[in-house]
Amino acid sequence: MTKRSYHPTDGRTGNGAASDAIRERRAAIEDLGAALRTLLQVSASTEAGADEIRLAAAELRRVTGPLAASVRTRAQQPSADDLLGGIRMYNPVSGTGSGLAPPVDAEVVDGVVVGTCTLGLAYEGPPTYAHGGVSALLLDHMLGYATTASGHPGMTVELTTRYRAPVPLQTPLRLTGRVTEVLTRKVIAHGTIATAADPDTVLVEATGTFVAIRPEKVRALWGSGP
Template sequence: MALDRSLLAAVTELGSALRELVDASVRTTVGADELAVAAAEARRITGRLAAAQRPPTQLPALDDPIAFRRVFSPVTGVGSAIAPPLHIRQEEGGVVALTTLGLAYEGPPGFLHGGMSGLLMDQLLGSAAIAAGLWGMTARLELDYRGPVPLETPLVLRARVEEEAGRKTVVSGSIALAADPDSALVEARGVFVTPRPDKVESYFSAITDAAGRHSPPGRPTDATALDPERNGS
């Protein structure tokens, strides 16, 4: 099915607007009356978008798991209101991503929430496996926190495959300041396992495409994009 460029552009624009709204909502210092007006307006827009919805088992019309395009991924999706600005690309030996994270992802004051580090690393490690021609689902994810990750500061994230053994792939990665890329603030190690065919069928037997046709992913990953524009096109 051909990619609907106009729909992609609209989804991208809405996702961008929603991320701006989320950022503004955690920064604002306006008074209670203005917040109440904003909440009513947000619910009005929610009603418009809820007029037509898909069930959890139906892929969005723009998604293509084989092409690794997931427009509503909570990490790389152009249409997601919660996805950080994470752009993943291949480099020699693995993958790399540059990003700057705002207050929406705050844990300790001024620093990234530790759970967000896990989310980002899981995505990067999976991307490294895909870049190496491998795939699997996360079986284990271990993180060592060497230091707090500051917000509103350029960061560099890296990952590479360390070991391949049958259905198991071991991947390592890190988060560091872009200004000091060799000093990891977070180190990660993940084990990804390719499910057996019977498990694939069990996990994805109910998945359909936007037209309602049975459409389980051929490779049961979260379809991590390796596209600098995050649209996987």
């Protein structure tokens, strides 16, 4: 993976040249990401009493302190990332270091990006089902991944999400993304969400239009480029 893209194709592997120190730090970040995700799902489902919850909040603030002592600014990329190598530890959909991400685990199978994830109770919209916006978030990622994997990375300009049936929580899901059309600078991609148990019944689908970023636009957005 050497293509420049803002859609990571893999949050965990790649970069054979990484030093042992970076590898060790990435493993620690994944460990923290996993602990954060468990905490987040538990916090959205705990029936603990007010005192216990207040105590947990105080302890979290204490744990946060040392981590906050050295933080990057918005203009700095995480030192554990390898942007051009496709490693984004904190991507909010696929990042194994992200507390927000389910995370989605995806790979290219016969030209189609196939992903898996399970959404915990923290993603709840209508009772017992995932928030509709979360489905759009997952599908934007799958489509972006597909465009990058096809060799036509770009940024989303339009995303249409169609909801056929609600997406159940705590249920293994199967996601897909594939490029359906490549125009001069525009790429159209399509993606789906189904349960892993019934992959042929599409619950949500999306069609997206992605556009390659012109060099002058890259300069306008990121100065000399990210």
